[in-house]
Amino acid sequence: MLFSKGLLPLVLYLAPLLVAEIYDGGCTKRKDGPQILDVLRIGNGGAGLTGLIKELAHGFIQNRTDGCSKNPFKVEWVKGDTTETINKLKDGEVDIGITYNTAAELLAIQNDIAHGCNQTLACENCEHPKNQADEEFCGTGCACCNHKHDYPCYIFRDHFYLVGPPENLPDPHELKPKEDDVSSMFSKIYYAAENASNNDTVRFLSRYDKSATNIKESELWIKIGQVPWAIKYSKWYHQFLAYPLQALKAAIRLQEFTITDRSTYFTLINQDISLKDQTEVYKGGENETELLLPGHLLVGSKAQNETLARDFVEWVSSEDGQRFITNFHKDDKEAPVKRRNFE
Ligand SMILES: *[C@@H]1O[C@H](CO)[C@@H](O)[C@H](O)[C@H]1NC(C)=O
Ligand SMILES: *[C@@H]1O[C@H](CO)[C@@H](O)[C@H](O)[C@H]1NC(C)=O
Ligand SMILES: *[C@@H]1O[C@H](CO)[C@@H](O)[C@H](O)[C@H]1NC(C)=O
Ligand SMILES: *[C@@H]1O[C@H](CO)[C@@H](O)[C@H](O)[C@H]1NC(C)=O
Ligand SMILES: *[C@@H]1O[C@H](CO)[C@@H](O)[C@H](O)[C@H]1NC(C)=O
Numbered sequence: 001m002l003f004s005k006g007l008l009p010l011v012l013y014l015a016p017l018l019v020a021e022i023y024d025g026g027c028t029k030r031k032d033g034p035q036i037l038d039v040l041r042i043g044n045g046g047a048g049l050t051g052l053i054k055e056l057a058h059g060f061i062q063n064r065t066d067g068c069s070k071n072p073f074k075v076e077w078v079k080g081d082t083t084e085t086i087n088k089l090k091d092g093e094v095d096i097g098i099t100y101n102t103a104a105e106l107l108a109i110q111n112d113i114a115h116g117c118n119q120t121l122a123c124e125n126c127e128h129p130k131n132q133a134d135e136e137f138c139g140t141g142c143a144c145c146n147h148k149h150d151y152p153c154y155i156f157r158d159h160f161y162l163v164g165p166p167e168n169l170p171d172p173h174e175l176k177p178k179e180d181d182v183s184s185m186f187s188k189i190y191y192a193a194e195n196a197s198n199n200d201t202v203r204f205l206s207r208y209d210k211s212a213t214n215i216k217e218s219e220l221w222i223k224i225g226q227v228p229w230a231i232k233y234s235k236w237y238h239q240f241l242a243y244p245l246q247a248l249k250a251a252i253r254l255q256e257f258t259i260t261d262r263s264t265y266f267t268l269i270n271q272d273i274s275l276k277d278q279t280e281v282y283k284g285g286e287n288e289t290e291l292l293l294p295g296h297l298l299v300g301s302k303a304q305n306e307t308l309a310r311d312f313v314e315w316v317s318s319e320d321g322q323r324f325i326t327n328f329h330k331d332d333k334e335a336p337v338k339r340r341n342f343e
Pocket of ligand 2: 118148209
């Protein structure tokens with residue numbers, strides 16, 4: 001039975017976690033000014049946590065109200081991972097979703113839960129769409145190529161890092177960042193971790209929370225034919241449910257490997273340089289497309305104010321909106337590095 005009595009308290013516990021933050025773009029209501037009624041609700045996980053949604057909200061409100069002078073409105077960030085966000089689009093609880101799983105997004109479009117952008121899928125030739133996501137969308141064959149399709153709107157890429165203890169893996173598995181791709185590194189970590197003569201010194205920390213980072217990590221294991229979370233008890237696969245920065249700090253203190261994202265790593269640099277010195281970046285999205293993850297935008301079919309939602313899509317895709325993404329960094333004045341978390 002799907003909803004046994006035992007499950008009910010868990011459902012109730014999760015239900016109130018809805019609104020995370022509301023942004024007015026600096027346009028506070030004037031005493032004699034118009035009431036602010038319109039709210040654009042954006043569902044997302046990681047980019048909300050790092051503050052990118054806030055920046056985009058600010059830029060969009062400023063742009064569309066011409067510096068707060070006309071039709072003020074608010075933007076609300078509703079926290080949720082990709083699965084939760086698509087469910088909220090379906091139930092009309094958010095107007096826009098920013099999500100990280102192309103297959104799930106395409107399914108949402110097919111099922112009329114949401115719409116993306118009208119895009120032409122480029123193909124090298126009729127038989128082969130340019131990438132796997134396109135192929136999932138249209139299969140092979142000419143029908144799909146070079147025609148317009150409703151497709152998730154691509155707005156930025158998230159960057160991941162494979163980090164771990166600086167002393168590297170025991171022989172003969174040493175990671176060679178210049179030669180190894182991330183798959184061979186995962187393979188080496190796996191065999192070193194499974195090797196009994198290493199006495200459980202090689203461990204991997206998994207966020208295990210369906211976050212974009214966790215999904216990316218899972219894909220990397222599956223790619224080498226391993227599913228460490230499917231084993232009832234693994235000595236080396238450490239499932240640690242926590243916020244990104246807590247998870248990274250735990251991995252460093254425990255000398256475990258993990259996948260983190262670039263903005264979390266730079267937050268660590270700003271907060272705790274000594275901890276940062278105890279870890280090494282073995283691979284990053286800069287050098288390995290496998291460690292990049294496209295963030296897509298969808299407009300819900302039940303969006304409250306579709307014009308406003310479509311306006312947001314148009315603005316984020318414009319030069320003005322993209323500028324906010326490339327220049328994004330935390331408003332931490334002491335920051336020794338200008339962060340570019342997304343591009
Ligand atoms: C949508 O929101 C904008 C901005 O607040 C507002 O000007 C417009 O009237 C709204 N449209 C509808 C149909 O509510
Ligand atoms: C997409 O573009 C085509 C060709 O310009 C047009 O016929 C179609 O109505 C558009 N679809 C949407 C959803 O905008
Ligand atoms: C297991 O680890 C030991 C010591 O690090 C190493 O000598 C041996 O080659 C490893 N075995 C395999 C199968 O990798
Ligand atoms: C990426 O490559 C550049 C140039 O080869 C190098 O300086 C940098 O350290 C590499 N970054 C990562 C994260 O591996
Ligand atoms: C708002 O953004 C658009 C791009 O969508 C840009 O052309 C326009 O100049 C911007 N306007 C203001 C007032 O910033």
